[in-house]
Amino acid sequence: MGLILVDIVAEAVRDDGRWVCVGVGLNDVWVVISRSGTAAWIFRYLDPDAALARFFEHANVHPFSAHIPDNTRLVVHKPSMFRLPSMEAWKRIGGED
DSSP, rough: OOOOOEEEEEEETTTTTTTEEEEOGGGEEEEEEEEEETTTEEESOOOOHHHHHHHHHHTTTOTTSSSSTTTEEESSSOTOOOOOOOOHHHHTOOOOO
């Protein structure tokens, strides 16, 4: 595995220390990095829709409601690149209605 450089689009931080970010790396590859305790997951996507869906899932934020849980702080660094995923992408990663 090599070095991964990511221009962070958004991140979510929870009170319990869990953290997740979504960003764009080299060659327009979207990357989701999620940390919980001492474990970390790194997902790479060519489809930004799938990356954004995975970001919302790991942030524990339902993308189609206007509610962000009280224990979660959402920070958007690149508003022009941050959007809700499609319902199709949300269902494809296992999100529920």
